[in-house]
Amino acid sequence: MKPRLLPLMISAALLPSAALAQDQREDTAAPTPRQMDTVQVTGSLIPRAQVEGPSPITSITAEDMEKQGFTNVFDALRSLPQSNGSVQDSQFTGGYTPGAKTVSLFGLDPSYTLTLLNGRPMSSYPLAYNGSTSIVDIANIPMGMIERIDVLTGGQSSVYGSAAIAGVVNIILKDHVEGTHLRYRVGGYEDGGGASQRFQFSGGTAFGNLNLSYALELSKQKPIYAYQRDEVDSVEDNPTGQGIYPSRSFLRQVTNTGATAYVDPGQATCDPLNYMFGGSNSYSLRDVAGGGYYCGSPRNVGAASLMSESEAVNGSVFLRYDITPETEFYTDLLVSYSKPTYTGGLPSWNQTFYNQDAGRFELWQRIFSPEEVGLHSKDQRVYTRSYNIATGVRGPLGDTGFDYNVYLNRSWSNAIRKSTDFLAANGVDDYYLGPRLGTNGGYPVFSPNLARLYQPLSRELYGQFSATNRAESESQTQNITALVTNTSLFELPAGSVGFAAIVQGQQEKFSNQSTMPGSENLFRGNGGSTTAAGSRDLAAAGVEFQVPILESFNANVSARYDKYSLEGGGGNGKLTWKTGLEFRPTDTLLLRGSYATAFRSPDLFYLYSRQSSGFSTATDQYLCRQAGFTSENFDDCAQGGQSIRAVSTGNTDLRDITANTFTYGVVWSTPDNALTASLDFNSVFIENEVAVLGSGDILETEANCRLGASESGTPFDINSPTCRDVLAQVTRLGPNDPVTPNGITEVATYPINLSKQRQNGLQAQIDYRWNGGNWGDFSTSIGHYRVLKHETKYQEGDPTYDQLCCNNSNELHYRTTASLSWNKGPMGATLWGINNAPTWRQDGEHRDIGPWTTFNGSFSYRFNEKMGVLFTMNNITNQMPPRDRTNGGWPFYDTGNYNVFGRSGTLEFQVDL
Template sequence: MGVDGCSDSAIGTSVGPSRIHALEGDVGFRQFEKIGSARSFALRRGNRPSKLSGSRGVNKKILSAAICAILVGPFGAALAQDTGQESDAQELDRVIVTGSLIPQTELEIATPVISITAEDIKRQGFKDVYDVLRAQPLATGSVQDSQFSGGFTPGAEPISLLGLDPGFTLVLIDGRPMADYPLLYNGQSNFVDLSSVPTAMVERIDIAPGNQSAIYGSSAIAGVVNIILKKRIDGTNLNFRFGSYDEGGGESIRYQLTGGQSVGSGDLTYGVQASRQDPIFGFQRNDFDSTNDNPNSALQYGSRTFLRLSATQAIYHDPGQATCDGLGNLFNGSTIRDFRPNRGFYCGSRAEPGYTSIMNDERSLSGYVNLTVPMGDSNDFYATLLANHNKMESNSGSRFWAAGVDTGQIIFNQTSGDFETFQHIFAPEEIGGIDVNNERNTSDSYNLAAGFRGTFGESSWDYDAYYARAAYDIKNRQLWPLKAEVENFFREQFLGPQLGEYYGYPVYAPDVDAFYQALTPEQYRSFNSEIRSDSSTWTHNLNFQLTNTNLFNLPGGPVGFAAVLQAGEQSWENPTDQRVVNGLFWGLTGTQGAGKRTNEALAIEFRLPVFSMLTANVSGRYDQYHNKGVNSDSDFTYKVGLEFRPVESLLVRGNYATAFKAPDMAYVFAGDSGFFTSVTDYYRCATEEPTTPIDDCTFSGEGVFGTRRGAPDLESITATSWGGGVVWAPNANFDVSVDYYRVDIDNKVNDLSLDSLMQLEAACRLGQLDPGSPTCVDALARIGRSGPNAPVPNQVNTVLTNPINVSKEEVSGITAKLNYRWETERWGRFSLSSSYNVTLDHESQQYPDDPVLDLLNEPFFSSEFPNIGSLSVTWEKGGWTTTLYGARYGRTPNFAAQLTTAGYTAAGAEKVDAHVTFNGSVDYRFNDDVSLSFTVNNLLNEDPPHDRSWTSYPYYNGFNYNAFGRSFLVEVNWKLGGNQ
């Protein structure tokens, strides 16, 4: 297979299909696992070149050839013969591959695996683990990441493999699960946050797409991301990086210290990373610093910072030029007397939306320790700890207040005799600065493992017994107006005392002149309170694994075997400030819940070389979950893979697997959590406007407060997948692979449809269904209405929903990889790698009777990328290394197309242009100890694709693209001690 560095020179950099990486002067066997013989174990422990070439008595050149044989995989024997190595050197040719529990020589197996090394991350311009995973062609789905400051998880960074939910990707650290992020994605589900993994400690990242539950258990439906941490470092390495953005904001600094040393007979690896990231605000980007950038010129008017509206006539009361001039200092002097077509004049600011952050302010500190201590000739004690402390601040924009929060922000003005709205958006000058309203998350996370591994005597049985624990804690703080206090303040400020009710609306005689007065920071603080919520998750397990790479022989060679016995527990706590849940804050709601569950699992895997050309992999796993105080659920999953090698240079592979995902803790244990939404009131449409079409009915968009809670009786989500492909590697400098995948999901969890619930409730009330049936009793209990004698009789006020197992989803596609390397005597060494993913089909059905949605062509429900491709070209000569990395993201639908599929009338439905970006890096090594690199991300300063129909701020699809612009990074590396 294609392997870089497999020549007469010392160890180089891998560009072959395995992408397992060995850095010159850095690694001996750091990614290799114990195989079972005392000899191979001794060589594995002697991981530094100094030991291997000294006391261990192993020639460095022979070691280089052995590693090359390993990296070449199924063609290792041929290359070993070419280099004249002894056949017993093949004892070293077994490594742990993501997607299998059995150490083996073949790095390309039945499951395709994509590997990204630490050097790839650096050379291709990625600043952290999230960036590199988000850029991978398999990560086609849209996500709410740290750009989306208005959501439930403004500091988190998830990924969506194959366009599936973020929770369908299992994220591992060294093969062990990370703890879930304590806050809920979209206020509903659990997922893993990638921002907590520091790059300084990453050796490589493996991605195995498709079902992997038979090996790893729950959640491995879209695939597995396995982040491999460094186990061996030679000497001490210092790294300093600083960067900034072309258009301002986002300055960053990062310090890294990593090293390794012998501790008695053992080895210690350690690392520390400290970083700072400044925020970027919308007003720092010319393309969306104000509403003047709205692609629809008819919408280029300012935010209504001071607004008085006649609700009956839908027109604004003109405050006059002098009044707005008196407020002109607000929002950095941008408040003016503005005009909205068909509505009128008001005091507003076109710069107001730009006070939202699109990049968070972050400070983080991470530490890593890995210790290995020999316990005799063939056993080890090992322990590893990765810890991260992070402080994040995000700004979701300005707070606002409007009179009549419980009556649709409408009051009755006794003085004018009209129903009116008074609205005030608070400017930074009023609240005391741009950062006063920042949401602040302080998080602490860690991943810990400790255990013993080795060989039972002189047998071929290896074991690995360990305890692992991962935890994630978040302290969330934000300032928000209290409902009663802000209402009382504005009553005193200008509304005056309430004078009763008129048709259910509060009656006031407001002092309009007093309304148009800016507040002082002290006044603003008087009706605010800090929301304090401390949330946490943890997971821990005991794991015992047996492996035997020579269980018995088949015609094709020795049979490999692995078995895993696992027992663990998982916890989630999200105790939101009870005042939020009780509705005491103005216009704000939140999520809450807590629960624990235990799990046990048994997994077995066989690797069966049926004959010289055909190898089968068979694995099965049984998992059982006990949700404490609720219910239990269990699943058996299996996987069958075939590897056919008709000639040394060709691999034909295929696999079929089943998978499952235990219901998210939040789906099971969520308490009453609120949200705001709108519904169609089919009952009032039928009784009060029976001849009016539903779309034109007055009650087709009723605003309501919703309550959501978990469902204790949920069952596991199940899935099947199959795929196949070809890998061709005619020589050590070239390889190419193409693979097909398909994933079918059943029993997917989705929230109960509110539209279906409203239709069902109407049928029960109208007598079309028996009101006394269990179905109707449940539906009627979920819809809260005002009484028959209320000012607005039978008005929907509240709705109640919960998750259910009814949905289906399927996705299929093709992935391809190519690696090519060539050397010239005059011009140096070149290498090229590319990857591509195209989604052929992605369909979803929420309810059994619903139509099947084509998510690639009905974009209201998804704006995922239909295809993503990447290309990396590297040139090396002398001390110079230069890399150009490019990525192309396929065409996605514009916003008008999304509105069209939602049933609205929208002209101009089409697709936006493909998005192409380039990163470039130049690295110069002054000597064996010091190097300097310069990186430019988004080399051509490409903006997100222009979409004239995307008329909501910030005027681009922030779930697919970012608008940070071009950035520059300068990095210095300095090595102290160790071997060169």
């Protein structure tokens, strides 16, 4: 029987969820008007009094995240209504960045969202997202050190520069802590795995003019494996009803053209191997053309990790020294270390060769079981270290009315990736096949040892045949910034004109090695890799004005020029600007709108990627579809899921990605701000997008071009610009190859500016709080985002693709979140829920998978001023991903939108001294 949560956790699921009951007197007090002192607001360089501005902004406090059940920054940001795009997480172990986490606003590429720490830029993650794109990793931002997170949507390049196309995520840490605070949290998942612990310590002290705040967070997360979830522990969980054949853990296949067939090992050969894969290995039949009998298991997929094992240490120090009562010297430091561990499954080996003894071409294959080599034999570890430090001086410029802030900022990240791979020499090939005897038709010739193929492999032999593939990557961003502001530059009849000017110099540098240098020679069948290194300098200057045109009508105008200089010569410059308008006909009503130009400078990976090669798993859709197979049964095709060599290079001639963004909306509140509602329309138009199609995308498009139409019937012209480009990227064998006539030898790709994208949608928010008298205080919040249009056109002459349709995209076309909180005396509770729109079936025929609705709950109690407890339960109803009866590919659901983690609970003890 699977372990269950403590009875306390089960019964607590019936409670509404929980709010932390700290500062109850403040929480339960009658509503008061908003503070009107000027503060720094994300999206503007000028301190301002109004909470709402010309662009929609969502703020999530640390208290919000805790009482809504989120255990990390990624989960909190990914659950926002505007974060409707599908992103890779720890379930996607076949990618380049399973240890990193990012979000997608408006369904756009994560690189279109600028992530800041205390308003300052962070270095990109050293490994490339999808092997080609820079992202900022939010996996190691410590929850216990966060004050709030601001999410500002729409183009913000005129204030922040590159990447702020979809919006800005500004993570603001606590820079002032009084007293000493201790937190210890423990949790786990009802269906097993995922046990976690977290310890947080924070405090602050003062020494005369020096104020020091500090914090430390230690966390540990156990993994969740597929074998721990009934929905995905076997390929027999396939929901299509058609069945999936067991994986070929022991296979010998004749591959001669026209005579492809499995070599029957006989049941007597397979029976002694039945103990493998948890007793599921057996004599199996794959009843397809070119198939036959073999020894296989449906449960080898269970060894894949769904949630990474991880250990992390984070620390922060904030130093403030008053040079004068108005002038402050400051230093902010955040240091992080983490070690996520993940695996895509068990080690495997295969080789196509000419069998000299049998006089024919053959394929031999092994998938090694946990009983042979252990569950952790293919673990990959990413040792990630990073720091962010800023030091500067801020204060008034005498009695001029101007304030200044001059600082140096440096952000650095280092990732060491370690994996266990088979050696190319003196390894597994020699063990099974013996010495190479020559070449036949381009294939190696061996006299193999057949007896060894059906023998278990010992851990000792696996250790001899494999070695650690260690690769180190690094990225850094450093800048010097000078900011001058004046909230009253001069007076107009309607009020004071605000002003800000910024000058910035910055350098970006990175070195990326996703595999060991020379790994293509050291290791056999080395997976896809990225090798790149380069740097560039930035000089930027910008201004911003806040202009009161009428007493009730304000304009905010900003402009910025960014100039990049590339290593080795060349560069680019871009001027961006923004105009925002605010009209307040009454004190409780705001009409707002903004228009902005924005840009994304080309990724360093796109610019400086060296020619690199590797192998990725993809289906030769042209040969498979030509043979009568479809996406529903590509696994039955001889060319389905094969290892394909891919090569790529960078392109320093890339132009900036440009964008125009437009928003307008309305905000209304009651005089006491107890009820606030907003509705905003957003529009984004992007040009000169950089695109690098993956091997799977290229091969799908190539098949569409060669066959004249996609599987769904969309016509393709083989003479169109896209088809001509794609056909040139795929190199195939000749028609007389002895094993795979017209088979793929290589897929080549490189980044180019080509596509256009248009996206628009509606975002809405309603917040209401009221006093229930003896029943306590209540508050509720509802957020919603709906995509109205999302289209992409890759090149002139190509059709326009609806990204909300069929298989073009898996973004959510709407998302709704809602919460209800209650506080009374020392107790607090919150119930939070999210409703995700239905997604498209795998076959692209209907959008009827889901919707998927989950609830989180929390309950808190303060024993006294110094001690309290917080209990949370996530996915209270234990919702699993909705079944897609057309998805025959394990794990049978879209990992970008769903997970099978299930119900979880945490218990946190709090001490405040």
